Amino acid sequence: MAAPVVLAASAPRAEKEWLSQADAEARSARVSNVAYQLDFTLTGAETFANTTTLNFDLNDASAPLTIDLNKATVKSLTVNGKTIAPQYNNWFITIAAADLKQGRNTVVVGFERLHSTNGEGLHRMIDPVDGRVYTYSHFEPAAAQQMFALFDQPDLKATYQVNVTAPADWVVVSTTREAKVEDAAGGKRWTFPVTKKLSPYNFSLHAGPYKIWEDNSAKYPMRLFARQSVAAQVDPKDWFTFTKQGLAFFDEYFGIPYQFEKYDQLLVPDFLYGAMENAGAITFAENRFLHKDKMTTDQRHSLASVIMHEMAHQWFGDLVTMKWWNGLWLNESFASFMGTLGTAESTEFKNAWQYFYTQGKAAAYRQDQSLGTHPIEVPVATTANAFDNIDAITYSKGASTLKQLRHLLGEETFRRGVHNYLVKYQYQNAKLDDFIGSLGEAAGRDLSQWTQDWLYQPGVNTVTANYTCKGGKIDSFSLAQTAPAEHPVLREQRVQVALFRNGGKALNLDRKLAVTYKGASTPVPELNGAACPDLVYPNYEDWGYAKVKLDGRSSAAARANVSKVEEPLLRAMLWQSMWDGVRDGELPLNDFLQTALDNAPRETDYALLGTVLTNVRAGIGYLQKMSPNGAYTNKTVGALEKMAWQGILDAKDENFRRRWLATYVDFAGSKPALDRLAGMLHNRGVPKGVTISQDVRWAIVKQLSEQNYPGVEKLVAAEAARDKSDSGQAAALAAQVVRPDPAVKAEWLAKIADTQTKLPFSRIRTAMENLYPSAQASLSEQSAAQRLTQLPELDKTAGPVFMRSFAESMIPATCTPQSVQRLADAAAQQKDLSAGTRRALLETQQEDARCVAIRKAMTVPLG
Numbered sequence: 116m117a118a119p120v121v122l123a124a125s126a127p128r129a130e131k132e133w134l135s136q137a138d139a140e141a142r143s144a145r146v147s148n149v150a151y152q153l154d155f156t157l158t159g160a161e162t163f164a165n166t167t168t169l170n171f172d173l174n175d176a177s178a179p180l181t182i183d184l185n186k187a188t189v190k191s192l193t194v195n196g197k198t199i200a201p202q203y204n205n206w207f208i209t210i211a212a213a214d215l216k217q218g219r220n221t222v223v224v225g226f227e228r229l230h231s232t233n234g235e236g237l238h239r240m241i242d243p244v245d246g247r248v249y250t251y252s253h254f255e256p257a258a259a260q261q262m263f264a265l266f267d268q269p270d271l272k273a274t275y276q277v278n279v280t281a282p283a284d285w286v287v288v289s290t291t292r293e294a295k296v297e298d299a300a301g302g303k304r305w306t307f308p309v310t311k312k313l314s315p316y317n318f319s320l321h322a323g324p325y326k327i328w329e330d331n332s333a334k335y336p337m338r339l340f341a342r343q344s345v346a347a348q349v350d351p352k353d354w355f356t357f358t359k360q361g362l363a364f365f366d367e368y369f370g371i372p373y374q375f376e377k378y379d380q381l382l383v384p385d386f387l388y389g390a391m392e393n394a395g396a397i398t399f400a401e402n403r404f405l406h407k408d409k410m411t412t413d414q415r416h417s418l419a420s421v422i423m424h425e426m427a428h429q430w431f432g433d434l435v436t437m438k439w440w441n442g443l444w445l446n447e448s449f450a451s452f453m454g455t456l457g458t459a460e461s462t463e464f465k466n467a468w469q470y471f472y473t474q475g476k477a478a479a480y481r482q483d484q485s486l487g488t489h490p491i492e493v494p495v496a497t498t499a500n501a502f503d504n505i506d507a508i509t510y511s512k513g514a515s516t517l518k519q520l521r522h523l524l525g526e527e528t529f530r531r532g533v534h535n536y537l538v539k540y541q542y543q544n545a546k547l548d549d550f551i552g553s554l555g556e557a558a559g560r561d562l563s564q565w566t567q568d569w570l571y572q573p574g575v576n577t578v579t580a581n582y583t584c585k586g587g588k589i590d591s592f593s594l595a596q597t598a599p600a601e602h603p604v605l606r607e608q609r610v611q612v613a614l615f616r617n618g619g620k621a622l623n624l625d626r627k628l629a630v631t632y633k634g635a636s637t638p639v640p641e642l643n644g645a646a647c648p649d650l651v652y653p654n655y656e657d658w659g660y661a662k663v664k665l666d667g668r669s670s671a672a673a674r675a676n677v678s679k680v681e682e683p684l685l686r687a688m689l690w691q692s693m694w695d696g697v698r699d700g701e702l703p704l705n706d707f708l709q710t711a712l713d714n715a716p717r718e719t720d721y722a723l724l725g726t727v728l729t730n731v732r733a734g735i736g737y738l739q740k741m742s743p744n745g746a747y748t749n750k751t752v753g754a755l756e757k758m759a760w761q762g763i764l765d766a767k768d769e770n771f772r773r774r775w776l777a778t779y780v781d782f783a784g785s786k787p788a789l790d791r792l793a794g795m796l797h798n799r800g801v802p803k804g805v806t807i808s809q810d811v812r813w814a815i816v817k818q819l820s821e822q823n824y825p826g827v828e829k830l831v832a833a834e835a836a837r838d839k840s841d842s843g844q845a846a847a848l849a850a851q852v853v854r855p856d857p858a859v860k861a862e863w864l865a866k867i868a869d870t871q872t873k874l875p876f877s878r879i880r881t882a883m884e885n886l887y888p889s890a891q892a893s894l895s896e897q898s899a900a901q902r903l904t905q906l907p908e909l910d911k912t913a914g915p916v917f918m919r920s921f922a923e924s925m926i927p928a929t930c931t932p933q934s935v936q937r938l939a940d941a942a943a944q945q946k947d948l949s950a951g952t953r954r955a956l957l958e959t960q961q962e963d964a965r966c967v968a969i970r971k972a973m974t975v976p977l978g
């Protein structure tokens with residue numbers, strides 16, 4: 116018989132809003148078999164009422180126990196049938212040891228609380244169009260405590276039984292489908308059956324007069340919800356098609372059927388992120404997935420890929436959940452990888468991996484070369500730090516490592532390891548070692564060194580093909596791998612090397628070879644004797660996670676012949692190599708922009724054209740910071756204006772036409788172009804086949820405002836009167852704050868810095884994102900010192916949700932040596948910033964220094 120477990124006495128929990136990993140582990144060592152009963156009274160008013168009944172087993176009653184509940188007014192507290200005076204600090208209730216018992220305990224907490232307005236907890240929004248009230252929940256990482264009393268940590272999974280009294284015209288949505296709806300005082304009472312075991316952040320509750328679409332034609336019943344005033348913008352056909360395709364794919368791939376019985380998806384306002392994987396009731400941001408025109412192919416791909424990402428989480432994240440927030444990357448990386456795989460293999464978007472490369476992986480490469488890089492797996496001390504590293508490394512680098520591990524192990528071996536992991540740990544919590552162990556067992560190999568190199572070491576390696584030719588044949592070939600001095604690890608991975616020859620009209624694939632390389636140099640003797648190539652690409656079809664540096668011959672061939680490469684993914688990768696050259700100070704920005712001007716009009720792949728134009732926009736952003744009114748800037752923007760307008764006229768279909776139109780609106784800066792845009796608002800000069808939708812109208816108005824077009828204030832007011840929707844109000848605000856008017860900037864700076872403002876956070880965030888566009892560096896300079904001085908106090912008082920937005924868009928960087936030094940001085944002085952804010956400050960300084968270096972590398976005068 117085993118000796119009894121003796122738990123060491125733990126120190127009292129810190130009187131802080133956050134929960135530390137140590138305190139979470141101490142609590143989960145004592146608590147098990149948790150079950151919640153949640154009774155809500157929702158009226159649509161600013162506050163809601165709840166009675167939470169917690170039932171749980173306790174294996175040690177010798178010390179106090181804390182229950183998380185954020186900023187509520189506690190009305191009653193009973194513990195094991197006894198009424199107790201609450202010991203409550205606005206963050207958690209402490210239950211004295213004397214009131215607990217070993218075995219089963221019951222705690223009942225009655226309280227009222229304000230609805231949240233920042234997108235966390237139980238968020239409330241009043242629709243400006245019709246005055247209807249909508250609520251929805253968002254809990255990740257630890258905001259369930261803003262809605263009910265609980266143990267708010269992922270490794271205390273629980274069941275949830277929910278009862279809700281709500282207005283009669285509301286619908287209530289949760290993890291399960293309602294068991295019954297009855298008339299009750301104040302409206303209707305909704306009763307939901309007990310859920311399966313879930314971590315708190317995967318449970319959800321949403322209520323309001325939502326419009327509902329249903330589809331019961333597949334294995335699982337599906338519903339889609341949106342606010343009444345935006346219902347006309349919803350095309351349920353695409354939603355249901357992609358959802359059915361995904362559920363069928365994942366059921367088969369994982370070998371475990373979907374576990375949550377029904378599949379609800381809700382479009383919600385003011386959402387902080389793109390979407391959230393609440394079990395059986397997934398939420399999506401309206402501003403990402405609602406459009407006032409027919410969706411473009413890009414927009415439809417985005418919808419499909421995010422549906423797939425959140426669906427993958429239903430298995431990997433909801434069914435099996437990380438033990439603590441250091442495992443959040445694995446949830447997100449896996450969902451990013453599987454979401455892309457599901458999109459590519461089950462929907463019309465067979466080019467999903469190209470989108471992944473250009474949008475996700477390229478961002479990961481940038482992040483991994485920044486001062487803010489970090490290992491994929493990082494310690495997370497407290498819930499306040501859970502989102503410090505939510506970035507392209509967490510999502511896209513992690514997904515890329517899984518993608519190349521799948522190539523290394525073999526596709527079927529990888530799938531079998533994932534299946535075994537999900538079966539073994541379903542309805543439980545797991546650690547990284549559990550996942551890697553399942554894959555290693557399936558593969559029959561030890562993955563500990565792979566794990567150490569890839570998951571615990573930051574940085575991206577660079578791979579280059581080294582070869583020599585004699586008599587038109589390769590006589591030596593190797594792959595060289597380098598690492599930055601600050602992150603010197605060299606890694607093992609499997610890639611494809613491809614050789615191309617110029618056939619005149621096309622660069623033709625001559626040979627490809629799979630190679631597993633490691634160390635500084637890996638000989639590839641199999642290529643000896645092959646025809647000497649015009650271009651070598653050492654990561655063909657994007658198996659590996661590595662920055663590709665083209666050899667001199669290949670670099671020249673890429674610049675001269677990029678439009679002759681037949682495969683869109685390879686063209687995208689060659690464009691990326693050129694853009695990397697700009698950012699590394701090796702290729703002059705003016706050369707890149709000229710290459711784009713020469714080749715973009717010839718681009719036949721819609722997705723890739725978007726990638727090229729995105730990098731062109733970034734290049735123009737650098738130019739506008741360097742010299743907003745310089746002769747070279749004006750000349751280049753003028754050439755891009757002309758190219759985009761011609762693109763509209765020559766476009767072969769609506770998708771291309773709309774892409775070129777959006778580009779034209781973005782680049783319009785000359786008086787004739789701005790006059791043309793203003794005319795389009797009155798249906799003058801609109802090219803054949805172009806529709807000036809409400810979304811396009813707002814883009815035009817915003818550009819006119821940014822350029823301080825005469826009479827623009829009246830144009831903004833007229834457009835706001837025309838579009839009174841919530842998104843219209845946000846667009847009007849963006850158009851107002853982007854005006855190059857010092858008084859406007861000062862007014863909104865004061866509102867942003869007012870942590871007691873009554874404005875919804877969604878409006879404050881819109882103001883932050885639009886206050887200082889790149890062309891307004893001189894205006895940004897006027898308040899730069901003020902914003903940097905404000906940073907420490909805001910960081911202490913405003914909270915992480917606010918600071919993530921502020922740090923991303925409001926730290927001043929104006930592409931001068933003085934600006935770089937100012938940021939360096941701030942970083943040296945402000946040592947006590949939170950981890951996330953400090954990292955953003957350092958990354959901003961580095962990006963500002965990069966802009967200065969790009970300026971030095973240019974080979975034309977700015978004028």
